[in-house]
Amino acid sequence: MAKKPTLDLTKYVRFYEQMVYIREFEELIGKEWNNAAAHGMGGYMHLYSGEEAIAVGLIGGMDLTAGDCFIGHYRDHGYALAAGSDPGEVMAEICGKSTGCSKGKGGSMHICDAARGFYGGYGIVGGNVPIALGLGWAIKYRNQKNVCACFFGDGSMNQGAFHETLNMAQLYKVPVIFALENNGYAMGTSIERSHANQNLRSRVDSFAMRSVTINGQDIFEVHEQMAQIIQEMKDDPHPVFVEFKTYRYHGHGAADTPVTQSTYRTRDEVARAKEEKDPIKFAQAKLVEAGVLTNEMIADIQARAYASAEAAMKFSDDSPYPDPSELIKDVYA
Amino acid sequence: MARLRYADAITSALREEMLADDRVFIAGEEVGQYLGTLGVTSGFLKEFGPMRVVDTPISEVGILGLGIGSAMAGLRPVCEMMRMDFAMVAYDQVINHAAKIRYMFGGQFKVPMVIRGPSGVGRQLSAQHSQSLEVLFAHVPGLKVVVPATPADMKGLLKTAMRDENPVIVMEALRLYFEKPDVLDAILPGLSEVPDDPDFTVPFGQANVLRTGTDVTLIGYSTMTIQCLKAANILAQEGISAEVIDLRTLLPLDMATPIASIKKTHRAVVVQEQWGLYGCAAEISAQIAERAFHDLDAPVQRVTGAFVPMPYARNLENISFPSEHDIVIAAKRTLGR
Numbered sequence: 001m002a003k004k005p006t007l008d009l010t011k012y013v014r015f016y017e018q019m020v021y022i023r024e025f026e027e028l029i030g031k032e033w034n035n036a037a038a039h040g041m042g043g044y045m046h047l048y049s050g051e052e053a054i055a056v057g058l059i060g061g062m063d064l065t066a067g068d069c070f071i072g073h074y075r076d077h078g079y080a081l082a083a084g085s086d087p088g089e090v091m092a093e094i095c096g097k098s099t100g101c102s103k104g105k106g107g108s109m110h111i112c113d114a115a116r117g118f119y120g121g122y123g124i125v126g127g128n129v130p131i132a133l134g135l136g137w138a139i140k141y142r143n144q145k146n147v148c149a150c151f152f153g154d155g156s157m158n159q160g161a162f163h164e165t166l167n168m169a170q171l172y173k174v175p176v177i178f179a180l181e182n183n184g185y186a187m188g189t190s191i192e193r194s195h196a197n198q199n200l201r202s203r204v205d206s207f208a209m210r211s212v213t214i215n216g217q218d219i220f221e222v223h224e225q226m227a228q229i230i231q232e233m234k235d236d237p238h239p240v241f242v243e244f245k246t247y248r249y250h251g252h253g254a255a256d257t258p259v260t261q262s263t264y265r266t267r268d269e270v271a272r273a274k275e276e277k278d279p280i281k282f283a284q285a286k287l288v289e290a291g292v293l294t295n296e297m298i299a300d301i302q303a304r305a306y307a308s309a310e311a312a313m314k315f316s317d318d319s320p321y322p323d324p325s326e327l328i329k330d331v332y333a
Numbered sequence: 334m335a336r337l338r339y340a341d342a343i344t345s346a347l348r349e350e351m352l353a354d355d356r357v358f359i360a361g362e363e364v365g366q367y368l369g370t371l372g373v374t375s376g377f378l379k380e381f382g383p384m385r386v387v388d389t390p391i392s393e394v395g396i397l398g399l400g401i402g403s404a405m406a407g408l409r410p411v412c413e414m415m416r417m418d419f420a421m422v423a424y425d426q427v428i429n430h431a432a433k434i435r436y437m438f439g440g441q442f443k444v445p446m447v448i449r450g451p452s453g454v455g456r457q458l459s460a461q462h463s464q465s466l467e468v469l470f471a472h473v474p475g476l477k478v479v480v481p482a483t484p485a486d487m488k489g490l491l492k493t494a495m496r497d498e499n500p501v502i503v504m505e506a507l508r509l510y511f512e513k514p515d516v517l518d519a520i521l522p523g524l525s526e527v528p529d530d531p532d533f534t535v536p537f538g539q540a541n542v543l544r545t546g547t548d549v550t551l552i553g554y555s556t557m558t559i560q561c562l563k564a565a566n567i568l569a570q571e572g573i574s575a576e577v578i579d580l581r582t583l584l585p586l587d588m589a590t591p592i593a594s595i596k597k598t599h600r601a602v603v604v605q606e607q608w609g610l611y612g613c614a615a616e617i618s619a620q621i622a623e624r625a626f627h628d629l630d631a632p633v634q635r636v637t638g639a640f641v642p643m644p645y646a647r648n649l650e651n652i653s654f655p656s657e658h659d660i661v662i663a664a665k666r667t668l669g670r
Contacts, residue, residue, distance in 0.1 A: 069406075103439030114441040119405055124429050130398020131430065137399055138406035141358070141384055161425070164395035171390070330436045331474050333443035333498035 007220065009292040015060055015219050016283045016293065017301050019052040022078045023280060024305040025087060026250075028313060029077075029094065033254055039317060040095035045108050045254035048078035051246045053279035054181055055082040057222030058149055061230050062117075068230075069117030069135055070149035071128050074109035075181075075248075076121025079151065083116040087308055088315030097319040104322045105330065125186070126152065126159030129178070133165045136174030136239070145234045149177040155186025157203060158194060169239040170207045177229070178204075178241045181216065183248040188256065188264040201243040209241050216244030217279045220286065247273040334526040336514035339481075342488035342527055343373045343449075343505060347411065349531050350495040351381055354409060357495060360387040360396055361413030361450075370415050371451065371510060393419050397426035397448065401500075404446040405434065409495065414450035417504055418464050431500040432475030447494045449503035451510065453556055453606050454643065454654050458507075463643035463650075465555070465607035470502045471583040477501040477537060478584040482509070482558035484517070485527045486581055489535030496534070506555040520562050538585035542594065546576035549600040549664045552591050552617060554580040557604040557655060564660035575664060583613055588620050595621060599630040600667035606654050609637030634663040 026047040032039055048055070059082040062068035072079045080090045085101065093100030094108045102110050112120035119135060122128035132150030139146045156162050157180065169176050182200055184191055191198050201211050212229070215221050222244065229240055249270060251261050258267070287293035337345065351357045358381075363370050365378035365388040378386040389396050393414065400410035414420045420427060431444050453465040471478040479494055479501060481487040487505065494501035514525035521543065527533075543558065544565050551561040558579040565575040576594050580587065595601050601621055603614040614635040621633050636655045644650055 071402075101439070102437060102441065105439050106437040110437045112438045112441050114438075119402075119442070120434070120438050122430070124425060127425055127430055130394050130426060131402040131405070132398075133395060134399045134402020134404070134410070135406050136402070138403040138408050141403065141408060161394045161398070164390070164392035165398060167390060168392060168395040168399065172387075330440040332477075333435055333440075333445070 007224070009287065009290055012219065012283065012287060013292055015056050015223065016280070016287055017305070018056045018060070018082055019219065019280050019283065020301050021305040021308055022052045022055070022081050023049055025081060025091070025309045025312065026077060028309040030250060032313065039313065040097060040321065042096070043107060044074070046075040046252065047250040048075050050249040050273065050278070051181055051183065051216065052078055053219040053222050053283070054179065054216045054244045054246060055079050057219045058177070058179060058226045059083050061223055061227040062147065062149065064117045067117070067139070067144050067146040068148070069119060069146070070151065071119040071132050071135060072121045072151040073125070073128055073153065073156070074121050074123045076109065076111045079121070080111045080113055080118055083113060083118050085113045085116060085118070087312035091312035092316040092319050095316040096321065097316050098322040098326070099315070099319040103326060103330070105326070126156035126161045128152065129156060129162050130165045132176050132178070133169050133174060136169065136176035137172065140172070140174050140237055147175045147177060147230050147233045149179050151179045151181060153186065154180065154182045154184070154191055154195070154200060157200060158186070166204055166207045166209060166239070166241070170209045173238050175233045175237040176239045177233070178239060180241065180243045181246055182243055183246045185248070185252070185264060187252040188260065190264060201241065204241045209239055211241040211243070213243045213245065216246035217277045217282055219279060219283045247277055249274060335529055336518070336525045337484040337527045338511055338514060338525070339484050339487050339506065340371060340373055340510040342484040343491060344375070345527070346488045346491035346495070347374065348377070350492055351385065356407065356409040357411065358385040358387060358408065359411045359413060360389055360399055362389055362391055362415045364388060364413050393423035394426055397423045397431070400446045400448070401426060401431050401434070401444055404444045405442045409445055411447045411449060411495065414448060416462050417450045417452040417466060418461055420448065420450070421466070427470070427476070427500070428473055432473050435475060435499070443498050444500045445498045447501050447503055449491070449494070449505060451507035452504040453506055453508060454650065455507040457645055457647055457650060458643070459645040460642035465504070465605070465638070467502070467504045467583055468607060468611070468613050471613060475500065476584060477582065479503045479537070479582050480554040481581060482506065482553070482555055482579050484525055486535050486541070486579070488527050489533055490537070490581060493534045493537060497537070504555065508556045509559065520559060520566070535581065537582045538587050539581065540587040540590035541579045541581055542576060542590065543579050544575070544577040546574035546598065548574045548598055549602060549667055550576045550578060550591060550594040550598045551602050551604065551660060551664065552578045552580065553604040554583065555606065557606050560655055560657050561604055561660055563657035564664065567657060567661050568664055573664065573668065588617070588624065591617070592621065592625050595625045596628045599628055601629070602634045602636060602660060602663045602667060604636045604655050604660055606638050608640050609635055610640060612637060631667040631669070634667055636660050636663045
């Protein structure tokens with residue numbers, strides 16, 4: 001963590017607010033899942049609760065209006081919200097509505113926002129990682145002072161695509177942040193059961209790539225470190241591998257119920273993580289201690305975040321499903 | 334008009350488009366310093382530099398990811414597969430990503446990239462370097478699939494592919510790469526001729542009537558178009574007038590040209606190098622049955638490759654894919670001869 005006196009605490013109050021907004025958005029989806037069909041929700045539903053500090057701190061360190069960009073995986077609602085996408089359009093996409101960011105054709109796993117440099121969420125584990133190489137290549141090709149962030153989970157690191165990409169990224173010195181969200185589980189398979197070498201960061205040493213480990217539950221550490229790394233990448237283009245240690249509160253997806261979760265983790269483990277590692281509680285305590293966040297402000301942020309999520313759901317509920325004529329559109333440019 | 338080999342037509346198209354559009358770059362194995370495995374990018378590294386002629390590791394997934402991401406960001410990548418068989422290593426990037434990105438993000442992105450490389454039977458390259466896998470791409474919405482047979486089409490279709498806004502798979506006929514212009518012109522006068530005009534292109538989705546005839550329609554693409562032309566020459570000696578149609582692209586697929594021909598000849602033979610089961614010829618035959626059943630005087634005949642991995646031994650290889658004689662036999666069968 002950087003030296004406290006230099007922290008721009010106003011910015012962190014904003015980050016805190018963004019994290020609360022994402023949390024309320026995800027928790028509302030979780031709550032409304034009981035009534036999913038009525039909203040248009042179906043299929044899988046991967047919620048980001050517990051991991052908010054990574055998206056907010058990292059995306060908050062990029063200049064999306066000046067050409068920085070990022071690409072994600074299927075747990076992607078939080079990325080869009082962190083980038084400032086309209087919550088209504090994100091919720092409408094999750095509900096398969098015509099007003100969704102992907103016109104209701106992509107759904108929860110395929111949120112995107114071209115105007116904000118969000119090149120989308122992808123459903124093939126590890127499949128988005130090679131695409132980040134190309135996004136970084138385009139930055140280098142045009143001599144832009146920009147970076148691309150690529151989010152993926154610990155499961156992606158066991159895909160061949162990951163290793164081909166990191167080798168080439170280092171070979172070509174493309175400015176890509178390979179952001180590992182290590183939440184300990186690839187769906188229901190723990191790191192212990194899937195990685196021969198459980199020191200995941202050390203797995204990229206073979207590519208001679210710069211790497212760092214960051215506590216992904218600490219927004220201050222995430223953002224201060226990433227802001228500095230991003231600046232260094234812009235001054236001297238190179239890839240960086242970042243291991244964010246984090247934890248996911250919900251099941252892998254909606255189909256991963258408390259019953260299926262019991263096959264790989266205990267309720268006690270989840271409860272302890274929520275108590276001890278929560279990124280929002282952590283930020284809140286620090287900001288209150290620093291005197292820039294009051295109980296009144298906390299209640300206000302909480303209320304506005306909840307209202308924002310509700311408004312997003314209402315926008316979605318009020319939106320029509322795609323017209324049948326949309327079925328065959330957008331296959332080709 | 335220049336008389337070119339098929340491989341020279343590839344070089345010409347790539348070079349002209351690279352000169353015309355600085356967003357175009359080529360990435361692949363041995364494309365630069367090694368001068369290209371088959372020489373089509375010879376001299377390119379020196380002329381265009383390492384950012385535009387990118388030597389890659391043997392990492393097809395990485396090569397195609399490089400292409401997809403940079404295409405989404407506005408560049409015009411040409412990803413070379415040393416053999417199209419190797420694209421199977423990166424099938425996920427093509428099918429699950431390149432083909433889907435436009436649709437699943439509701440039109441917010443486009444992926445203007447070319448994936449190209451030699452395809453089909455060569456000479457004794459055996460099971461893993463001889464396949465014609467175009468059907469695996471032509472089955473998938475979001476892709477375009479180009480299968481040129483002549484040097485002019487190779488050049489014109491590749492240029493169109495490089496200007497297209499979508500992922501285009503260009504399956505180049507390895508067997509035709511180094512066929513000499515004299516050999517091609519002996520099969521059909523003018524077959525090796527390529528227009529000099531740098532703006533010469535060939536549109537997608539327009540089949541070409543390479544030879545007109547009245548008795549039977551031979552439908553092929555890629556190397557099999559040349560086999561059809563050879564068969565038509567043999568049939569002509571026996572007094573049978575065969576019309577030869579080169580499909581040129583499989584996706585989009587022009588069926589209007591073959592159907593118009595069949596309304597005239599009332600007989601059709603569909604030829605493909607790949608395995609017959611579920612192949613392109615099956616699709617084309619089905620469309621003929623749906624759209625021209627009452628115009629047919631005989632069942633549509635398919636001539637396809639043997640349903641085996643490609644053997645190495647020269648004699649076995651030679652009988653594993655359709656010869657002009659196989660096509661002649663099929664054509665005669667439609668005529669009851």
